[in-house]
Amino acid sequence: MGAQSTETSMPSQSKVLTLLRSLISIRSTTLQEQSVVDFLKTYLTQQGWHVHLQPIPDSSPVRHNIYAYRSKPETDNIRTNVKVLLNSHVDTVPPHIELSEDDENLYGRGSCDAKASVAAQICAVEDLIEEGKIAEEDVGLLYVVGEETNHIGMIAANSLNINAQYLLVGEPTEMMIAEGHKGMIKADIVVKGQAGHSGYPERGKSAIAALVDILHDLQHTEWPSDPVLGATTLNLGQISGGVAANVIPEDARADISFRVSTNAEQVAAQLRTIVEQPRTDGVHVTLTIRGMQNPVRCETVDVDGVEKFVARYFTDIPYLKGTQKPLLFGPGSILVAHSEKEFVKKDDVIRSVRIIKQIVQNLVHRAV
CATH class of the missing domain: 3.40.630.10 (Zn peptidases)
Incomplete structure (x- = not known):
């Protein structure tokens, strides 16, 4: 009225x-x-x-x-x-x-x-x-x-x-x-392993297991913060991988994004350090940054x-x-x-x- x-x-x-x-x-x-x-x-x-x-x-x-x-x-x-x-x-x-x-x-x-x-x-x-x-x-x-x-x-x-x-x-x-307002980073992480029978895990290399470890490290990283704009935050937007429960997964992928409160390149450098560290488990990891803005x-x-x-x-x-x-x-x-x-x-x-x-x-x- x-x-x-x-x-x-x-x-x-x-x-x-x-x-x-x-x-x-x-x-x-x-x-x-x-x-x-x-x-x-x-x-x-x-x-x-x-x-x-x-x-x-x-x-x-x-x-x-x-x-x-x-x-x-x-x-x-x-x-x-x-x-x-x-x-x-x-x-x-x-x-x-x-x-x-x-x-x-x-x-x-x-x-x-x-x-x-x-x-x-x-x-x-x-x-x-x-x-x-x-x-x-x-x-x-x-x-x-x-x-x-x-x-x-x-x-x-x-x-x-x-x-x-x-x-x-x-x-x-x-x-x-x-x-x-915060900046952003969009990135994807692609992991390539080796497929095999799930009964013989030692014969394959699990891409999903490697990806889970990487995402765990990202979630437990302290990202930069700004006194006005607040904390930089991470979102695990999409995860995919594997073909069946009884097959060691050869492929896995995660699409992630950050809301950046400080310097985008600084956050990207931290991201690269974690994702691209040398590996001894035989899987291959590729990080691609799709977009970045301060x-x-x-x-x-x-x-x-x-x-x-x-x-x-x-x-x-x-x-x-x-x-x-x-x-x-x-x-x-x-x-x-x-x-x-x-x-x-x-x-x-x-x-x-x-x-x-x-x-x-x-x-x-x-x-x-």
Whole structure:
């Protein structure tokens, strides 16, 4: 009842929830983002934005990032100089979950991760411009595809050559401003042994037994810690190996990941030392590091009633090169993102517009 009366009496609040409902209603799982990009192009154009669709190279199906700005420069094809670039992603994890709602929440895939951030950012900067609190040329909007898989959208965005002093990224932060987020390492360990009859274990070399020993050592290693970002943590994501209970396993594999709070190369060096140590059991071990990124330190803004925290998840931030200083804030909780019951609180979406307005105003005033 309260949410309905609030929407009726506050048109700007109704606007953000209406926009968010539209965004959630559009299926945009990774590789299928074009419909929501087309919707945003139409919506932003109607609101007075200049919209540039950037094709993702070598993508099938065809996909685009969307970059928008209000004040068109006289000489450039697109405006590349902004004080604050607001950014989030429009792709979601599968499967698509249809929009539903009750008095308090909006439910559906992408409701918090991260379409609530997209809607709140757009409405916040439009309010600021209409209120005369920032200039049109102060801000730009960049909404990318592929964040949930390989960050291809943000990587492609580098060719836009946007020169921003601050980058405000929208992800579900439970209405807190992030001091940073952890980095990551993805790796796999492949063990090759020698198959044989399980009744004669001395005639074979168990790849699984060797892998178990390695994983035990990894789990009992003290990994580096940071006073702000906390502990580096290890996850044993997938394990496979063997063919039958009565066969000595010739092959075994583990896919692992780290959430890194210090220096990724330092953690990788520890990992190599443990996994690649000389062996006398006759098995062969191969370590392959699939990806590695250092943690991100974020700028912060003091906003009354808004706490600060450290995000344990990873974002698009490291993939946009340049000198911009990153910030991370958005409505919703990462704990319900990707779940069957993904949702965002209506009041949080409305409040996030006010908080983003304060953040952007502060950053515009800080900017040179």
